[in-house]
Structures are given as structure tokens and as C-alpha cells.
Amino acid sequence: MTSSLSTSSTRLFVRAGAALCLGALPLLASAHGTDAAHAHTGFAEGLAHPYTGLDHLAAMLAVGLWSGSGASRRAWVAPLSFVGLMLAGVLLAAGGWALPAIEPMIATSLLALGLLLAARQQLPAPVAAALVGGFALFHGAAHGMELGDSAAAVTGMLLGTASLHLMGWLAGRSLQQRHGWVTRAAGLGVAVFGSALLLA
Template sequence: MRIKNWLIAALCFVSPSLYAHTGGHIDHSLISGLLHPLTGIDHLLVLMAVGLIAAKQGGKALFAFPAVFVALMAAGAVLNVYAVQIPFVESLIALSLIAFGLLVTIGQKQRAKIFFLGVSFFAVFHGYAHAAEIPAESSAALYFSALMLMSLAICLGGCVLGLSTGKRINYLFSLVCLSSGLYYLAGA
């Protein structure tokens, strides 16, 4: 399937028509949680990078890498809930873009696996930031559950993209991550 078709499918999921039939059946917390990972380019790029890296590894990594990343995001959210102060969270998230952007281009599978385990700690900072942005009027459990589900779906979407495209997309994606990371780091 071409990338254009995947983008069209993704846009259908975030279309304003989602709000057309509210009818009180869908909790605001659920919708907010599902849409939140799609609204921050930094989080979206890192989640897609996890999927691309997992696709390059193949096998068990297709599910293990996204699962590890999402679990570490949950750990970061717990740190936020217990009011553990982490300084420079935004700078660390910007650094994660650079780290994952570089990791997407590593060709040797064993080295990439080791580096993935090394840079996965950045997921803690993403989870911490997500938990800090839970709307006051939302059910925190429902919001964060939906956010984690969408984060996992984005990672798996990155796996599909990685399995259906070649090195050229990885390098292009890497450049987007690197330039975004440098841009955010300069502003942090």
C-alpha cells in the first residue's frame, strides 16, 4: 500500500467528523486521550520511530519494542502522578527525537537492539509529559488508557510502514526526527 493511502486513512481517524455525533455516548476523556498523541509532532515522531525500528528488527521485536516503550511511558506517568519532579522534561523529549532519529538509520540488527534498549528510557519522559497534560475535567484513568492505546497503535502503524517501505523512507524519517529534535532543543 502506498504511503499516500496510509496518510488518507490516518486523516480519516482524526477527522472533525468524529465530533459530529457526540450524543453523550463517548466520554470526553476517551476522545481526548485518543487524539492527544496525534496532536504533538514530537510524540508522534518518536512513536513512529519505535515502530520503524521494530520493523527493521523483525520477529519478536515487532511487538516487544512497542510494548516496552508503552510500558515505560506508563512508568513515567506514574512518576508524574506521585509528584516526582523531573527537570528538563521538554529538553529530554527533544533529545529523544534526535536519539530515535539516529536509531532509525542503524543497519546492524544487534547494535540497533542494544541502542533501542539504551534509548528506551526516553519513554519515561514522554509518559511523564503526557500525564502532566491530562485535562482537569477528564477521568485520568480513561484518558490515559485511551492515550496508551493510541500510542501503541501509532507504534504498530510505524511497524507496518517499516515493513512496507525501504531504506529511503527510513532516512527521510530520520531527517525529520533529527531536524525536529534540534528545533525543539533550541527552543527548550
């Protein structure tokens, strides 16, 4: 009884997350075209921001899916590392530190995360944290340039990111036993998307 309720709740949450992602699709055009005059300054804008860039959206869901599919025994390590080091990237950007090759590194993160997810590759927790966290620095730097120095917007963005990780993790947990091919297909899709961005 409890198991069926848990499965039902997970499916409902995943469907709600998918609907939220689809609802954000009209905003994709503004993903990286934001300049200082259009910087997000409020909590709500920051919360929605991770949903408005397809590259960030794919990376954050991939981290959650990979973690939920058994990336390491401590499934929370990679998402927590991503959020923490993404904040570091935001702070670096806000402080005027310019990381090199931000867009190519974001594309590389999609390629790497997609391949890890497609292969359902397990890594030791410290390695998973370092890999995901390293990529998160570049995602954070990109967000930081768009969000400016608004603490409310950054807080919202971190919560939005965590929500995407949670959706991905729940989906990964739900699919890993009987429908592992879905996560593999999703991983291949993310990897192809990353490759396309690198070649563009």
C-alpha cells in the first residue's frame, strides 16, 4: 500500500515537473540574450531562470536523473555539489572574475553528463562531486552575468536549480528498475544536444 502510494506520488511529481518545463518553453529564446538592462532582479525571476535556458535545463535534469539512476551510493552528493559550486560561479561573475570559454564548457558538460547517464556509469562520490561541481562553476558564471548582484534573484535561481535536480532524481529513481532504457535515451539526447552546441 505504502509502496503504491509512493510510486503514485512520484509519478504525479514527475508529471507536474514535466508540465512546468513545457510551460517554460516560450521563454527559451531569452536564455542567453539577457543584458544588464534586462537583468532579473527578483526572487520569482530567479526561480524561473533555470527553466528558461534549454542548455541549463538539460544539464540540471541530467544531474538529477544520473544521481537517481545510481551515479553513486550517496545520490545527494552530485546535486549538492552542483548547487554549491554554481553559487561559487555566480559570485565569481558578480565579483568581476571572467571564466574562460563559458559556453563551450556548458556544452561539454551536456556531452559528458549525457554520456554518463546513457552509460548509467557509477562513480565514487568524490569524483562525481568534483566532475559535476567543476561544470557547475561555468553554469553559475553564465547565470551570474544574467542575474546581476541581486541576492533575491540568486536565491530563487538556486531553489529553481534544486527543484530541477529533485525532479530528475525522482524520475531516475522511478525509472531505474523497469524502464532504464528511458534514462539511457535521455542521456543520449543530452549528449547529442551538447555535441550540437559544441559544433555550432
